[in-house]
Amino acid sequence: MNKHTNGIGRRSFLALGAAGSLAAVGDPTKVPGTPPSALGQRASHAALARVPLAGVVSYTPLQDLHGTITPADLHFERHHAGIPDIDPAEHRLIIHGLVDKSLQFTVEELKRFPAETRTCFIECSGNASEYFQSSPEVTPQLLRGLTSQSEWTGVRLKTLFAEVGVKPEARWFLAEGSDAAVLTRSIPIEKAWDDALVVYAQNGEPLRPAQGYPIRLLLPGWEGNTCVKWLRRMELSTEPFMTREETSKYTDTLADGSIRQFSFVLGPNSIITSPAYPEALNTGWMEIRGLAWSGRGKVALVEVSTDGMKTWQEAKLQGPVLSKAHTRFRMGWQWDGKATQIASRCIDETGAVQPTHAALKQKRGVGTGYHINTIVVWNVAADGRMTFKTENWS
């Protein structure tokens, strides 16, 4: 039988190394702790924050997060007219247009329908803004922080469409938010039959105001602005509505000068979140960690290069790998102290490969601002300092 059961004393800690201070000032075993409370708090030593910018957007701190879930208060934001203050008791969702019977639903009525829960990401199509790519001193948060992942719960849109009875000639529907921008997007009806949801919960709790409280549209794998927040109206029609957000905005330039419209699906993407700027490396073993995702389905493979994209090795994917979901990848790496570059690339289950900057620029030409999913390359200097390998989009 063992001779002591009362915790390790000061002497044994001192004998083992530098932890003597644990037994000195502030030994937590010598002071009664604080009691349970209604709501837990974060540790004062573990500050986390989004970076809000220009009054319209805030970025998730990818470099500070582990696993795949984004805490709800750190989910990125992109608003077109700020966050509305909505009384859920007054809120209605109306579905009309090419339907047998126009209906409106209260939030409580929506919650009575058969529910479904799904974990997936939402990414802004303006993620990976050109604006940040000219600076070597830029964090994962600013390079790719307009993507976040949650466990969402709501009702399948096809369930609601069955209630109103969609006419056979309907091919599109309009989704409209009740913010001051009255944001509207046209969505092909196939997405409703596939996997669209009207969600009222995120990570177990009710949606937060910044995420569309009381309800938002969720189109897994499609650009974030189509996941209309504060959803109040859907209108079925034969053709798209050609709203502002699909004509003057959210279209993609191509190299021949033409414009690609309705490019809903987000391509394969990834970023090494650690190590990354502003970290400084020591030589030896570490684990390269990052996130990969694709709006086209499951991540099939993530490859990591530690020699400036000359060779690639397969990273380990954290299961369960879910469709249209952030997938954590990890790979052991022993840094030898020489200057190099590290990068990751995502290949999804459809075979789509995350492109290099050069490849995407060749396809899209200059001035492209949406659907940028290029490989992120981090420079490692001989002194261990890390920086972003800047990209020139002009």
Next chain:
Amino acid sequence: MNKHTNGIGRRSFLALGAAGSLAAVGDPTKVPGTPPSALGQRASHAALARVPLAGVVSYTPLQDLHGTITPADLHFERHHAGIPDIDPAEHRLIIHGLVDKSLQFTVEELKRFPAETRTCFIECSGNASEYFQSSPEVTPQLLRGLTSQSEWTGVRLKTLFAEVGVKPEARWFLAEGSDAAVLTRSIPIEKAWDDALVVYAQNGEPLRPAQGYPIRLLLPGWEGNTCVKWLRRMELSTEPFMTREETSKYTDTLADGSIRQFSFVLGPNSIITSPAYPEALNTGWMEIRGLAWSGRGKVALVEVSTDGMKTWQEAKLQGPVLSKAHTRFRMGWQWDGKATQIASRCIDETGAVQPTHAALKQKRGVGTGYHINTIVVWNVAADGRMTFKTENWS
């Protein structure tokens, strides 16, 4: 082409029903919203809180949650001497005893090891306290709210044990917390080789102080007190240490008057979280929803009875169904307005079945206080009012 793209006007809302107030005072589309921020807030209309009790425990509001994830600030708490205030820079984990080389690790060192992420529940073995089972007016929160689920990230304990080199004769290890209770439990070493983790992150973010910041032991499926919070020491030995928390506490009475010690694994369990007290039903269709879980593996089947346990029907399980994880179940039900009782029972992949109160009482006798996983029965009165079917443990 559609004739209007600017949102639905007041007239069309009024034409469709009672939503005219949306266009009156407080129309959110007529007021600029609030800009993005560093941290999101909950809606003022969607209050959520744990119920703290007796200065030692707080209960997760199961009836207010959707899906399977528990937001970190709503994870249940059970502390033996409150929440310690720990400086992570000073914190060390020491592993010693029957090892080749005693080692201590800083938190940063632990984070350098290969990481693993896993979603599972933690449940207090004192969940389903007898105390609440004598009142018909009791919520799911108080009946089963000492279980919560998170996505945890940390290092496999077997990775750390490989570092120190566990001697072949080691059969148990002590886990010790750095709270003022210096809580200690003895754990069979097989759990280290199986799936034990030392975790530093929860739902993406650093562990919160109430959950063991900066590190806690995570033994998936085992009673919560073995998942030692604020973990600071592990000692390898040939035999258990017979600490207070495994001799005078956390043992189970049996009907013959003997005591069962080291009953680590949590049995199959479930609860209908909606409808439940204090809801009042209307006749017609609704969805019965709840959570099921087992410390023995995956939930294989959840059956729901709506006729006082005379007959059972299979509920739908929300995938992906993970091992040792909260699993959301749902089943449509049309209430006909007659008084009845509804209940759920969980069968796990090992074939273990959640017992009735009578069956468990017969096995354990009176006075049992831990590992209560009996079927929760809700009464539905003819007027729709719901109450808990009280159980007599004396």
